[in-house]
């Protein structure tokens with residue numbers, strides 16, 4: 233290959249976010265010619281994971297407006313307390329921009345298994361979910377209450393009064409059959425209203441119990457509909473124990489979704505796709521059925537199809553995120569509670585809506601979710617942890633996240649938790665949510681802001697795959713590959 | 728061959744500047760072929776599997792050949808994960824190729840765990856008489872500076888072709904920690920099985 237311009241590519245994929253990368257994986261055993269580029273010099277797009285140095289330069293490129301993300305990211309900044317000594321070398325960290333938990337029953341996992349890509353990813357168990365309880369006027373100190381995760385747990389917990397337990401068990405049993413005809417009739421009237429209404433009226437749950445259920449959905453505004461809420465809880469419950477006792481979700485080691493994107497791209501590269509990072513599209517011209525692209529590298533290439541993110545989508549307010557490296561292993565958060573369960577590497581903490589006050593003294597109306605990651609995630613050195621805090625973007629969100637971090641350090645480890653060693657704050661805007669095929673261009677939606685991996689992310693990938701494969705597409709072959717075996721008939725002996 | 732899957736698998740990467748002779752070395756080692764006319768630069772990642780027995784024990788090598796060309800240098804951080812050894816290859820008949828090796832060592836060291844097996848190979852040894860530009864002493868000194876082993880080899884004449892592969896495997900298996908260290912952590916979850924479970928699966932009602 234002397235020049236990229238000599239080939240008429242079947243597809244040029246621009247960007248290495250999860251969807252583009254999975255597309256590369258899905259095409260990796262086809263005979264299609266694939267050029268995969270990314271204007272960034274790193275993999276993963278909005279799902280990237282950064283070393284501290286990369287995080288700093290990313291934040292300053294956002295601040296300077298020299299990033300490649302058309303305003304998707306805003307207000308990015310990093311902070312390091314002066315003269316701190318606890319931080320290890322920059323490469324010892326891998327901070328995820330948009331960490332997501334993956335339910336055991338997610339189609340993403342079954343596709344990674346059937347495509348054999350899972351062999352290159354290490355998955356870790358997501359353990360307990362906690363609720364933050366603020367101090368009360370009666371002098372009760374702030375605390376974390378663990379949400380019971382198994383049936384035995386529900387029975388043995390002292391955090392829930394017996395009467396409420398009955399309501400909770402009744403609800404959980406309801407969810408397991410929620411799509412049966414009889415049950416449908418019960419929740420249908422509430423379908424598009426908030427889940428909390430349904431919990432209150434049909435199961436007589438008090439506000440506190442409602443937050444237990446709501447937390448399991450990780451609903452960003454706390455207003456998830458009954459329809460979506462039931463389906464999320466259903467998936468949570470049916471995911472429990474699937475890959476081992478005591479956990480319902482997993483998290484890929486070394487930075488989450490970013491790792492999956494990289495592994496998928498590598499499968500693409502092994503399959504013959506040509507990769508170029510730090511190379512974007514400068515100009516697009518349609519010529520007949522094909523598209524001519526001038527790349528920022530100066531190359532001119534021709535392709536039948538261009539797949540990329542929607543460049544025209546507007547970006548609205550999304551979520552604010554704060555990633556903080558703390559100098560403590562936070563051991564109590566990462567205990568295995570069921571016999572034979574793997575040691576969890578991730579814990580979830582929720583500050584329910586109303587549990588935090590803004591500086592103006594008003595109750596903050598949205599939940600704040602915290603993912604605590606132990607050093608087992610490979611995202612920080614042993615003895616440290618990473619806390620990822622997320623809430624909807626509002627004028628108060630930055631301050632609220634800072635406050636949550638402060639409160640958290642007080643409840644988890646009142647005396648010992650040192651101030652965070654490094655912080656990355658940014659706002660991630662909400663872009664397009666649907667794919668948009670447009671002639672010879674296929675536009676993927678923007679990366680999801682959800683904290684739980686949403687299987688609907690996979691649909692546009694399948695659509696794009698069909699468009700590339702055209703008439704040769706055989707749906708049952710999609711993402712289903714044998715292990716890639718090299719030539720291994722020669723045995724070499726050496727003593 | 729049914730038991731091959733259960734052999735301990737070692738992941739070994741070949742890196743180095745374009746034209747150094749990585750692909751030629753690997754093709755000679757795995758397929759015993761050499762194409763002097765070949766001018767195809769590797770563009771993605773090539774991947775070969777080979778079974779190798781060292782000290783009476785068999786291993787399954789997964790050998791990753793990468794692109795040296797700057798524009799296709801797109802190895803991700805994740806590419807290096809779990810690697811047991813890295814072969815760094817330069818061309819003894821090109822001073823320029825040797826001069827880039829410091830950078831390749833930097834990249835390998837930055838992305839791998841401490842104690843990983845590094846091996847420096849001076850390729851195209853058959854050109855020593857006619858056009859050598861880097862002395863074996865220089866190669867050895869660079870390798871020493873990075874705690875790597877070193878040899879010179881020729882894919883064309885087969886001289887020393889097996890040596891870097893055999894030596895690096897030997898080094899890996901002797902450093903016991905390398906084998907286990909690059910393996911899975913105890914908390915890791917197997918996602919290929921499953922199918923059971925469910926929150927209330929034990930509920931008799």
Ligand SMILES: Nc1nc2c(ncn2[C@@H]2O[C@H](COP(=O)(O)OP(=O)(O)OP(=O)(O)O)[C@@H](O)[C@H]2O)c(=O)[nH]1
Pocket residue numbers: 743744745746747748749750751752762763764765766767768769770793794795796850851852853854880881882883884
């Ligand atoms: N004389 C001689 N030529 C060699 C030898 N090994 C490789 N070559 C030649 O050197 C050129 C480059 O070799 P490759 O193996 O393709 O180089 P590479 O390191 O894989 O290069 P990239 O794929 O671009 O990173 C080819 O023309 C080979 O035929 C050797 O041992 N002796």
Ligand SMILES: [Mg+2]
Pocket residue numbers: 749750751767768769792793794795
């Ligand atoms: Mg090559």
